[in-house]
Amino acid sequence: MRAVLGAGDTKLKVEQLSFYYGKNQALKDVSFEIPERRITAIIGPSGCGKSTLLRVFNRMYDLIPSARAGGKVLLDGEDVVTTRKLLELRQKVGMVFQRPSPFPMSIRDNVAFAPRLLGWSSSRVKEVVRQSLERAALWDEVNDRLEAPATSLSGGQQQRLAIARCLAVSPEVILMDEPCSALDPVATLKIEDLMAELMRDYTIVIVTHNMQQAARVSDYTAFMLMNPEGRYGELIEFAPTANLFNQPQDQRTEAYITGRFG
Amino acid sequence: MNRNVRRQFASSIWLGVMYLLTVLALIPLGLVLWFTVSKGLPSVLHPEFFTNSFRPFGIPGGGIAHAIVGTAILVGLASLMAIPIGILGGVYVAEYAVDPWASWVRLASDVLVGTPSIAIGLFAYALVVVPVHHFSGIAGSIALAILMLPIVIRTTEGAVALIPNGLRESGLALGLPRWRVSLQLILPTAAPGVITGALLAVARASGETAPLLFTSLGNTLFKVDPTQAMQALPLTIYQYALLPYKSLQDQAWGAALVLVVMVLGINLLSRWVLRRQIRLAGQL
Ligand SMILES: Nc1ncnc2c1ncn2[C@@H]1O[C@H](COP(=O)(O)OP(=O)(O)OP(=O)(O)O)[C@@H](O)[C@H]1O
Numbered sequence: 001m002r003a004v005l006g007a008g009d010t011k012l013k014v015e016q017l018s019f020y021y022g023k024n025q026a027l028k029d030v031s032f033e034i035p036e037r038r039i040t041a042i043i044g045p046s047g048c049g050k051s052t053l054l055r056v057f058n059r060m061y062d063l064i065p066s067a068r069a070g071g072k073v074l075l076d077g078e079d080v081v082t083t084r085k086l087l088e089l090r091q092k093v094g095m096v097f098q099r100p101s102p103f104p105m106s107i108r109d110n111v112a113f114a115p116r117l118l119g120w121s122s123s124r125v126k127e128v129v130r131q132s133l134e135r136a137a138l139w140d141e142v143n144d145r146l147e148a149p150a151t152s153l154s155g156g157q158q159q160r161l162a163i164a165r166c167l168a169v170s171p172e173v174i175l176m177d178e179p180c181s182a183l184d185p186v187a188t189l190k191i192e193d194l195m196a197e198l199m200r201d202y203t204i205v206i207v208t209h210n211m212q213q214a215a216r217v218s219d220y221t222a223f224m225l226m227n228p229e230g231r232y233g234e235l236i237e238f239a240p241t242a243n244l245f246n247q248p249q250d251q252r253t254e255a256y257i258t259g260r261f262g
Numbered sequence: 263m264n265r266n267v268r269r270q271f272a273s274s275i276w277l278g279v280m281y282l283l284t285v286l287a288l289i290p291l292g293l294v295l296w297f298t299v300s301k302g303l304p305s306v307l308h309p310e311f312f313t314n315s316f317r318p319f320g321i322p323g324g325g326i327a328h329a330i331v332g333t334a335i336l337v338g339l340a341s342l343m344a345i346p347i348g349i350l351g352g353v354y355v356a357e358y359a360v361d362p363w364a365s366w367v368r369l370a371s372d373v374l375v376g377t378p379s380i381a382i383g384l385f386a387y388a389l390v391v392v393p394v395h396h397f398s399g400i401a402g403s404i405a406l407a408i409l410m411l412p413i414v415i416r417t418t419e420g421a422v423a424l425i426p427n428g429l430r431e432s433g434l435a436l437g438l439p440r441w442r443v444s445l446q447l448i449l450p451t452a453a454p455g456v457i458t459g460a461l462l463a464v465a466r467a468s469g470e471t472a473p474l475l476f477t478s479l480g481n482t483l484f485k486v487d488p489t490q491a492m493q494a495l496p497l498t499i500y501q502y503a504l505l506p507y508k509s510l511q512d513q514a515w516g517a518a519l520v521l522v523v524m525v526l527g528i529n530l531l532s533r534w535v536l537r538r539q540i541r542l543a544g545q546l
Pocket residue numbers: 021026045046047048049050051052053064233
């Protein structure tokens with residue numbers, strides 16, 4: 001648990017956010033502020049809407065035709081929910097998924113893919129490939145085999161490649177949805193170290209099932225729970241991680257972190 | 263104990279029945295191959311069979327060069343029309359499955375798959391042959407293209423649907439436009455499956471007679487100009503087999519053998535490509 005180094009500026013301001021899959025409400029009245037250049041963890045039992053919340057931040061839910069969001073998510077003051085600059089938003093708010101999904105091409109091309117499609121010059125692409133792999137702590141392991149297929153990497157390496165791929169388009173926020181849940185403890189530790197490194201330049205939001213991980217890596221933690229009557233997810237408590245784990249304000253938070261349910 | 267014996271007995275009977283049925287199912291295939299090979303082989307063994315074109319009955323050295331080249335041109339032109347459109351259509355249908363328009367495309371290609379090929383030939387006749395008042399290779403290849411289109415659309419759709427959603431989301435999460443993700447990330451990943459579909463469509467079109475009967479019509483001469491009537495392998499088989507001359511009937515068997523080998527080759531190739539696709543998809 002890191003000490004919180006003074007309250008930073010707010011990067012994402014979530015205001016009265018509600019979310020529906022068709023008629024089913026998945027989130028209700030979620031409000032909190034995600035600080036800039038900090039790691040914010042979202043924890044809670046399965047099905048409480050953690051992934052749903054994360055996918056609002058980069059409008060990934062647009063792929064689901066019946067999905068609808070109400071309320072606001074302000075990114076540097078601009079509303080994500082209603083923005084028409086979807087592609088800019090997704091460059092600014094990158095995402096790393098549970099499965100690394102390497103593109104079926106070389107390690108280099110995986111990182112260069114988006115920059116090339118965005119029309120960047122080849123010298124800039126080359127620079128970005130190197131920089132991104134270095135920042136994702138993968139360069140030393142792969143610099144002598146950049147042409148090898150990405151599928152030949154180990155699971156942990158593939159996940160760092162996914163992070164490098166995301167860094168290549170210069171995001172400001174990185175969303176991570178259970179990025180370590182398919183990895184062994186050593187690979188997990190590497191990703192956690194990497195996150196601590198990346199926090200200097202990026203705002204990180206991580207969904208995790210692993211409470212120890214949330215406690216280890218995050219500065220702030222949001223605890224969510226499914227409302228038993230309404231069947232929608234709601235935010236129970238949001239606080240600096242140390243406070244949330246040591247002096248939870250809500251009984252339900254305490255019950256969850258002490259393992260009494262969830 | 264007794265029951266065990268009875269169960270084993272029953273199971274071995276069933277196994278025997280299944281073997282028998284399998285053999286029964288394979289008999290027609292074996293017969294077709296046997297007849298084609300045994301009857302066609304004598305013609306095929308003459309090199310001039312592949313270099314010469316039609317010669318009237320009584321003149322030796324007749325061949326099917328005009329039909330082979332005709333089929334290559336007809337199917338080639340049809341592929342140029344059907345494969346790009348079919349691939350784009352298939353990607354669209356798979357990637358934008360919820361668009362109402364996509365379900366119309368899907369319905370149309372389903373109907374088209376079930377349409378008798380002779381009806382497609384008739385349509386091309388009315389569309390192309392009637393207005394210009396003469397038969398042509400182009401009319402034939404349009405008919406074949408219509409035949410191929412739904413096959414390419416449906417197999418492309420299937421191949422694209424096989425790609426895990428995580429790949430799509432990873433592409434979109436980088437801020438790339440949806441159509442670029444579809445065409446430059448998903449489609450290349452699905453390429454082997456798409457190629458399989460294209461090959462199957464080519465194989466199917468190569469063997470079709472009905473769409474060509476009143477479009478390309480057939481020609482006894484060696485033609486490479488698709489604005490004229492053109493010969494094709496299935497037409498050769500159909501026409502020669504009906505003639506009362508043994509030498510031309512033998513040539514029909516020879517043409518059949520060439521066609522069967524060609525289609526078999528294309529099918530085997532497509533299966534090989536498909537296996538690669540499945541292996542690749544497993545790694546993503
Ligand atoms: N595409 C979808 N269509 C309809 N309902 C969905 C969809 N995705 C999620 N849901 C529903 O929304 C609710 C929240 O799901 P979500 O995936 O956000 O939970 P989660 O907290 O991430 O769970 P987990 O920890 O298991 O990943 C669940 O009830 C789920 O069934």
